[in-house]
Amino acid sequence: RRRRTLDGQWEFLADPENEGYDADYGESFPTEVADRISVPSSWNAHTEYADYVGPAWYRRTFETGEESLLFTFHGVAHDATVYLDGEEVASHEGSYTPFTALARHLDAGEHELVVRADNTRGEATLPHDDADWFPHGGIHREVVAETVPDxxxxxxxxxxxxxxxxxxxxxxxxxxxxxxxxxxxxxxxxxxxxxxxxxxxxxxxxxxxxxxxxxxxxxxxxxxxxxxxxxxxxxxxxxxxxxxxxxxxxxxxxxxxGFRTVSTAGREILINGEPVDIAGVNRHEDHPEWGSAQPLRVQERDLDLIRRAGCNAVRCSHYPNHPRFLDLCDEEGVLVIEEIPMWQVDESTMTSSQERAQRALVEMIERDRHHPSIFAWSLSNECANDHPTVVDGTRQLKWAADGVDDSRLVTAASNTDFEGATDEVFDFCDFLSVNAYWGWYRDGDWDEFLDGIAAEYGEKPIVVTEFGAGAVPGERTHEGRKWSESYQADLLADCVDLFRERDDVAGFAVWQFCDTLTDPEAAMTRPRTHNNKGIVDEHRRPKEAYRVLRDRLADD
Ligand code: ADA
CATH class of the missing domain: 2.60.40.10 (Immunoglobulins)
Structure with a gap:
């Protein structure tokens, strides 16, 4: 199939008042006042639009022969509407899964593509407006046009x-x-x-x-x-x-x-019938230069650093990663948990975002079902899993996942027990993804906590899918105070030793791989407006924790 890329510079117009360009400029796109922006990119990775959240318009033209074209937009943040020669041809919600538009029997000549993208988050969007990561906007993944016959x-x-x-x-x-x-x-x-x-x-x-x-x-x-x-x-x-x-x-x-089986037996996760100890990191798609639109080299380097730390797994927190990163995981034999951006959803956000969640889940599985590296679908992260509306909604997600692909494990990451309540979503999970920050947000005994989880939810594998501590890069104190690299390194070392000693813990994923830009609203609790729990900083420079983790995992 003949494919052509529509990447490159597009005309760009931020639309903070949500007027649409027609209102001000008549029928045609106001090329004379438009900026130019590269596709794919996060517009927030461009200094002029660094803080921009709202709608914006993209335009470009392209030449074609007399043919039908299948356009694939691999990721537009967050919501998108596509117009071809002035006609709406596609609309889509959600940044992290692709959508297509078919243009049937186009005339030969020049055509115009216009895309409206909007990275505004709200109650009904996924992620919703409190999410702890930066809302990168725009056409941040590739746009491809394929020539298709009838x-x-x-x-x-x-x-x-x-x-x-x-x-x-x-x-x-x-x-x-x-x-x-x-x-x-x-x-x-x-x-x-x-x-x-x-x-x-x-x-x-x-x-x-x-x-x-x-x-x-x-x-x-x-x-x-x-x-x-x-x-x-x-x-x-x-x-x-x-x-x-x-x-x-x-x-x-x-x-x-790739041919392989995935299953569980008692407290173990099995690949091809053999137990594996998951040693992973959580990874956001974020980079100071590129935002969420990481070029291949950054993806390769991230995976290389993850492997060199001795890890064998990545949790794609909290959304479907770029498919090329998953290709690399397939090639390197790195195990992946993939998740939809159902992040800290409560009763009211569950009601408003249930349909979006279902679509995001099905789109993720349909896109990624061939990746052997993915061993589990994660339905949600830290939702109110003691509330009936959330539990029922998540159960429907589980059924939807099973309907598309029943060859993998299904899980949901929980902090409900951490909050002292019972997690009812765990009842229908194949393994228990537990997020807890003992030693960081709160003092508490990890062993006691894990004993409680093991006793309460029956004979299922436990994976500690988040734990960690913030460390501002370069911060050192003799006393090993919070926010220092040594505090983080010591905490991770103790946790990893403890998890690996316990037979009921099938693995862990450190929060997180690298420091990431967070929501500007969180700036007062997140120094540098970053989530600083990375084992490398945002430029991928190692912190003390990176070395400690590597030393711990090296003897495997
Ligand atoms: C939660 C959440 C992460 C991150 C983390 C933290 O567990 O799932 O996205 O926000 O807390 O750093 O506090």
């Missing part, structure tokens, strides 16, 4: 069962026919060297889904130590039944998978 592969979802070194694969392929006439292309699905072909009938202006099965023999499993990946492809070919222009079908969709 009959094209819209979606490919691969599932498998593993029996020893044999896999039975089921590929569900959705075809769209945007032409008027019925069609019956041949569809070949291949996984590595194995393939199967069938013909699929699809009516004009309609869609059809076909499920093709094939067996893969001598499977090399994906594992953290040996992360083998297989190419998968759904390809259309064959002749059109009637004579028409371009008389053969031609389209393809490609991805990668």
């Amino acid at each position: 009959v094209y592969v819209r979606d490919l979802a691969v599932e498998y069962d593993l029996y020893g070194d044999e896999a039975t694969v089921e590929a569900e392929v959705t075809l769209h026919n945007v032409g008027p006439r019925p069609a019956e292309p041949d569809l070949t699905v291949s996984v590595g060297d194995a393939s199967v072909t069938d013909s699929v009938a699809v009516e004009g202006m309609d869609a059809a889904t076909a499920t093709l099965g094939l067996d893969v023999e001598d499977v090399d499993r994906w594992s953290p130590d040996d992360p083998t990946l297989y190419d998968v492809e759904a390809r259309l070919h064959g002749e059109q039944a009637d004579e028409r222009e371009g008389d053969a079908f031609a389209d393809d969709l490609r991805d990668r998978i």
Whole structure:
């Protein structure tokens, strides 16, 4: 499939009064007063718009032949509406999952794309307005246009069962026919060297889904130590039944998978039936130069530093990360927990954001279901899991997750017990993701706390998905006071030793990988307006905690 990028400089207009550009400038985009901004980027990574929160407009033109184009916006923060030649063609809520727009049978020549993006957060947005991370705005992930024929592969979802070194694969392929006439292309699905072909009938202006099965023999499993990946492809070919222009079908969709199983047994998490000790970090997509729009080099470096610290896992807190970062985790054998931005939702925000949450979850799983590195979907973070509205809403999310993919573990990160109440969401989680900050926000005994969790929620693995302490980079005190690097390092060392001694703790994820810009509203409790609990600072310079963690994990 021919793909072209629409990255580069776009015209840009902040719209603080939410007027829309028409109101002031008539019909056409006011190119003469517009700024230029690079795509992908967070507009907050540009000095002039560093603090800007609100709606803004993007515009660019592009040339095309006579063709149909499938546009994919990989991430627009937070809400977006897309116009092609003045017509609305797509709208989407949420920064971290992609959306598409199909432009059917475009005329040859120049066309105009306009995008309205809005990073305003509120009660109903996800994340909502209190979230502890900076609301980066704009088209912060790539925009791609693919040329598609009338009959094209819209979606490919691969599932498998593993029996020893044999896999039975089921590929569900959705075809769209945007032409008027019925069609019956041949569809070949291949996984590595194995393939199967069938013909699929699809009516004009309609869609059809076909499920093709094939067996893969001598499977090399994906594992953290040996992360083998297989190419998968759904390809259309064959002749059109009637004579028409371009008389053969031609389209393809490609991805990668890895064969492995994920399960739990008692207090253990198993990959391919083998217990793994999760040693991870939480990672936000944030960088002083790039904001949330990290180039490949930053992603590579982050993962390299995480690996060098001795970690084997990343919790993508608190939202679906850039798919390229997940590709790197697949290739490196790093285990991933992926989450939707359901952050500290209470009864009222649950009611207002339930539908968004469900869409975000399904979009995340549909985008990422082929990544073998992802072993768990996380439904939420630190929500009011003792409140019936929140519990019921989260249960529906669990059902939605199971409906799309039941091959992974499902969890939700909880601080409810930390607050002294019972977490009812844990009842339907495969493992218990526990966030607690004993020794930082409060004094308390970690062992006693974990004993309580272990006793209350039955025989499930416990992963301490957040713990840590803030350390302002460079801050040192002889007394090891709070906010010093040594206080943080000592606390992490003690926690890691304690978690690793306990049989009921299957692993941990340090809060957090790097210092990250936080919501300006939190400035008075977050020095430098950063969440300073990184083991490296925002420029990825190591703190004392980084070395301590590396020394602890090195002997594994
Ligand atoms: C919570 C939350 C994190 C971060 C952390 C902290 O546990 O899940 O996003 O805000 O607290 O640093 O206090």
